[in-house]
Amino acid sequence: MIIGVDGNEANVKNRVGVNVYAFELLRSIYQLQKGKVKKTEFLVYLNSAPLPDMPPQSDFWKYIVLPNRRLWVITRLMPHLFSSFLSEKGLDLFFTPSHYAPPLLPMPKICSIMDLGYLEFSDQFRKYDYWQLRLWTAWSIVTSKAVITISNASKRDIVRRYPQSRGKTRTTLLAYDKKKFHQIVTGKKEIKKKYRIPGNYLLFLSTLKPSKNIQGLVRAWSMVESKHPSTTLVIAGKKGWLYADIFDSVRELGLVKRVIFTDFIPEEDKPALIAGAKCFVLPSFWEGFGLDVLNAFGCGVPVIASSRGSLSEVVGNAGILFDPEDTRNLASAIEKVLSMNKKEYNKMVTKGLAQAKHFSWKKTARQTLRIFESIIK
Numbered sequence: 001m002i003i004g005v006d007g008n009e010a011n012v013k014n015r016v017g018v019n020v021y022a023f024e025l026l027r028s029i030y031q032l033q034k035g036k037v038k039k040t041e042f043l044v045y046l047n048s049a050p051l052p053d054m055p056p057q058s059d060f061w062k063y064i065v066l067p068n069r070r071l072w073v074i075t076r077l078m079p080h081l082f083s084s085f086l087s088e089k090g091l092d093l094f095f096t097p098s099h100y101a102p103p104l105l106p107m108p109k110i111c112s113i114m115d116l117g118y119l120e121f122s123d124q125f126r127k128y129d130y131w132q133l134r135l136w137t138a139w140s141i142v143t144s145k146a147v148i149t150i151s152n153a154s155k156r157d158i159v160r161r162y163p164q165s166r167g168k169t170r171t172t173l174l175a176y177d178k179k180k181f182h183q184i185v186t187g188k189k190e191i192k193k194k195y196r197i198p199g200n201y202l203l204f205l206s207t208l209k210p211s212k213n214i215q216g217l218v219r220a221w222s223m224v225e226s227k228h229p230s231t232t233l234v235i236a237g238k239k240g241w242l243y244a245d246i247f248d249s250v251r252e253l254g255l256v257k258r259v260i261f262t263d264f265i266p267e268e269d270k271p272a273l274i275a276g277a278k279c280f281v282l283p284s285f286w287e288g289f290g291l292d293v294l295n296a297f298g299c300g301v302p303v304i305a306s307s308r309g310s311l312s313e314v315v316g317n318a319g320i321l322f323d324p325e326d327t328r329n330l331a332s333a334i335e336k337v338l339s340m341n342k343k344e345y346n347k348m349v350t351k352g353l354a355q356a357k358h359f360s361w362k363k364t365a366r367q368t369l370r371i372f373e374s375i376i377k
Contacts, residue, residue: 001376004094006077006101007044007063011051014238014264016207018114020291021150021174022097023054028365030055040369043091045080047072078102092376099133101140108375111140112148115288115309116157117211124210126241141165145375148368150174150289151310172367173313174289175359180271181298183353188276191269195262200231202334203277203301205265205292206284209240213283213306213324215249220283220330222253228338236273238264275299279337282306285324290314294359297352302345304333318355319348 009022026044033039039060044050047068055061066076084090085106094102094109101111116137122130141147141162147169149155159166191197202221206212214235221233233255235246250259265273270292274280280296286309293314296303303319305311312321320336322329340348 001040001092001372002090003040003042003372004081004091004107005042005044006073006094006096006098007046007050007054008072009098011046011048011054013051015267016238017288017291018098018112021112021114021289024175024177024361025097025365025368027055028361029369030061032362032365032369033060034058040372045077047076073100073102078104081105081107093372095372096140099137099140101144103136103139103143108145109143110146110148110371110375111144112150113137113141113154113158114150115154115286116161117286117288117309119161121211121285124242138162144168146170146371148172148371151313153310153313154288170367170371172364172371173359174291174294175361175364176291176294176298176356177361178298181274181295183275183300185271185275185299187272191272191276194269195234195236195260195273197232197234197260197276198230200228200278201234201260201276202231202279202281202338203234203236203274203296204281204283205236205270205274206282207237207240208235208243208246210242211285213285214243214246216324216327216330217281217283218246218249218253218255218259219327220334221259222255223328223331224335224338225255225258227335231278231338233259234262234273234277235259236262236265270295271299274301277301279304279334281330281334282311283322283324283330284308284311287311293319294356297356300349300353302337302348303352304330304337316355318351 009018010026012019015023042061044063046065050063069075091107094105094107097112101109118125118133147165149171152171155169155171158169274296279302282290282305284306290311293303305315305319306324307321308324320333322333
């Protein structure tokens with residue numbers, strides 16, 4: 001088999017969300033192929049040179065760099081794939097690990113859809129971003145031979161919105177890097193010093209945007225923070241869009257000294273930052289998966305998460321779930337964790353460690369390869 005892959009989501013320096021998914025999936029597929037006698041050939045298409053941590057080129061793994069141009073998928077990738085298909089033996093399959101699959105191709109294609117949350121919360125997106133995502137996603141789903149999604153909640157949503165996808169939508173759950181996120185992570189004191197975190201802290205880590213319900217988290221923190229003067233709320237992550245209200249809420253509630261904003265967290269800082277937290281909180285109105293929940297579990301950190309979307313699948317009974325519309329419910333969950341005795345806290349840590357063991361990038365990669373094979377047969 002010869003499989004083409006759009007590798008651009010993986011080939012970025014500061015990886016979040018779909019970038020992490022694409023990178024870890026490609027890296028795990030590469031590792032699985034190394035052990036095979038009869039290997040599948042992968043041609044990975046990029047708009048710039050591969051970064052040093054991308055899988056190295058080999059007899060079965062090659063990069064084809066098509067220099068960047070506006071609307072790269074349409075103006076660069078599609079013409080190249082049509083040309084190579086007509087002039088020589090073409091690809092057996094093309095895979096795009098995102099919503100943005102090439103609209104037309106001479107070979108079967110598969111796309112990955114993280115979630116359809118933007119359809120429920122369209123007012124939280126800029127108009128151009130919303131319509132591009134909505135229209136391109138719909139076309140990708142309709143024209144793909146298979147649709148891969150990352151949770152059963154997202155699968156149900158896709159099938160409900162696009163009934164024609166019922167027989168071709170498959171779930172491959174995500175995972176976390178066990179070598180980076182574990183109980184004996186070092187550098188926690190240094191990370192606290194770097195980000196000027198004075199004592200214990202609750203951690204939110206994700207892009208700052210409305211869907212993450214950070215304002216709800218700030219309001220919930222305002223209800224309990226006076227009982228925990230040695231604990232700070234740390235809001236870590238890059239600015240996305242429509243984030244000004246978050247900073248306004250912190251000022252209006254008089255929490256400037258009780259909330260720390262770190263901005264973007266480099267990948268190398270994440271393990272220590274997560275491992276040093278008293279609790280990890282993800283209050284989103286929706287999530288396609290919630291990768292950092294697993295990272296927190298792996299580090300032995302209790303998790304409080306929204307009950308919406310896929311998060312209940314990821315958390316299971318190992319964390320505390322709450323209604324993201326109910327600020328008092330979130331405040332109660334925070335108070336519960338911060339008030340636990342050592343035995344109760346350790347019991348929660350143990351449950352989280354056990355839950356994390358259910359997830360593996362190799363398992364995700366194997367399931368994805370089986371989907372490829374089912375389409376090519």
